[in-house]
Amino acid sequence: MSSTLYRSDHLAPVIRLEDRRAGATLLVRVGLVSDEVVYRWVGIDENTTIARCCDVVGEVFGIEGVGADAPQERLLCDVLQSPGQSTHFSKGLWSFEMQLANLYPRDESTPPSVCVAGSGSFGSVPFDIVDVNARLMGEVQLPGLRAEVREFMDRAGGHDFAPLLQALDVGTGPRLQQLPVERERRARDAFWSLVFALTCCAGEETAQIAESIYASLGYEPLPIDDLRSLCPESLSQLDNIGGERAPAEMLDIYRQLMRG
Known part of the structure; x- marks a missing residue:
């Protein structure tokens, strides 16, 4: 879906993090710092390590060897504690900002990470959400739909x-x-x-x-x-x-x- 979901100054009302249930999906916007039209919206388990977040950033942009400003062993929920907060990742001269927008309760069926939208090609690779999620989570099953x-x-x-x-x-x-x-x-x-x-x-x-x-x-x-x-x-x-x-x-x- 080549469309935005949020902008940092237009956030939907959110559940306060301090009041949340155990287990949440953090909805984050991961964008190329030098280009506002290249971004991905990703839902990530709050207990994901920064080391794993490096892999997720790489998977949504189709690259490898992504590094992070935050310590690799820290959990994402400890780095992004309230909407609007951000952390940065990098690959060579490329810099990516991950900003927290919202959160949702999780259950056992919620995937560890999933791309829900995005826009813009990265390098010569066009954005294809199906390909991105195939890398992140494989085939998605949706029982119970009308x-x-x-x-x-x-x-x-x-x-x-x-x-x-x-x-x-x-x-x-x-x-x-x-x-x-x-x-x-x-x-x-x-x-x-x-x-x-x-x-x-x-x-x-x-x-x-x-x-x-x-x-x-x-x-x-x-x-x-x-x-x-x-x-x-x-x-x-x-x-x-x-x-x-x-x-x-x-x-x-x-x-x-x-x-x-």
Whole structure:
């Protein structure tokens, strides 16, 4: 998915680290310091060592021999303790900044590391999220999805949603299947494009992500207001269900929507 999820000054509301449950996935932005358009969004187990983080940075950019500013034996959660904090990695003259944006609870099915988005070629190697995650975690299994959601994902060429859904634990649990209410396929596709974009908690980037997903289905590109106009009843009901929840707190609603 060649789109951003966060910018450092547009972070979704987060769970305070001191209040978190045991075991968390840290969502970090790893970017090439000299080029703002070359970055990868990665979910990493908080108990990953800096030495292993060096391998992860190498795997997402397709290089080897990455070093770190922080001591190799330290845990990532001890280096990145609050959103906005960062640490640096390097390979020769290349420098990479890893910045903490958000965190999510983990369970036994959550992979140790997973790339959920990115942009920009590094050297002569174009960004391919499928290839990146094949290096990080192998084949991703997603049991428990709604058939409509799985089919939507298959049609959204160029977007690899599977690692994102696995990182967010969309497996078993409560289900919310009355949405979308629109019957026309185009309207339902607009709804799911918006839901997947909202799942990224992307703030101002949500529109860009939703528009990209919708266009990847083969439709003529539409601005986000037009996408919303295709599925107004479903979005209205979603707003009623969500109530006053913050964007990060809506993740559980989106998970329920996607479960079969």
